[in-house]
Amino acid sequence: RDAKKDAYWAHHDLALLAYAFWPLGFFRLSLPDEEDMAWFEENYPGWDAHYGAIYREWKALGCEDPKSGFQPLQWFAENGHKIYVDRVSQVPFCPSLSKGASTLRIHEINGKKHSFSDDW
Secondary structure (H helix, E strand, O other): OHHHHHHHHHHHHHHHHHHHHHHHOOOOOOOOOHHHHHHHHHHOOOHHHHHHHHHHHHHHOOOOOHHHOOOHHHHHHHOOOOOEEOOOOOOEEOOOOOOOOOOOEEEEEOOEEEEEOOOO
């Protein structure tokens, strides 16, 4: 059941984080335009109410213009969405925004805390 949910939504969760990280990396991603968003909603019903709403907010805040000073990662922090890196896959995830099946688990091992996106 979780694998089916992840197969449907996890890549969209990861794309949202990739857009958030672009100002800090060596690559640039453009936000999806209205045509892209319509395609996503048609192929992934429910996409627009979740991901589309976030992308539109980011666009309104100036995400596409580096001169605006808008930092998507700062948006995550200001809105209470912590980003973790899964200790096994090394892939970032945000449990509070995830539509996938990932659930935050933190385990302490030898005095250090490690985040995991699932039990396995």
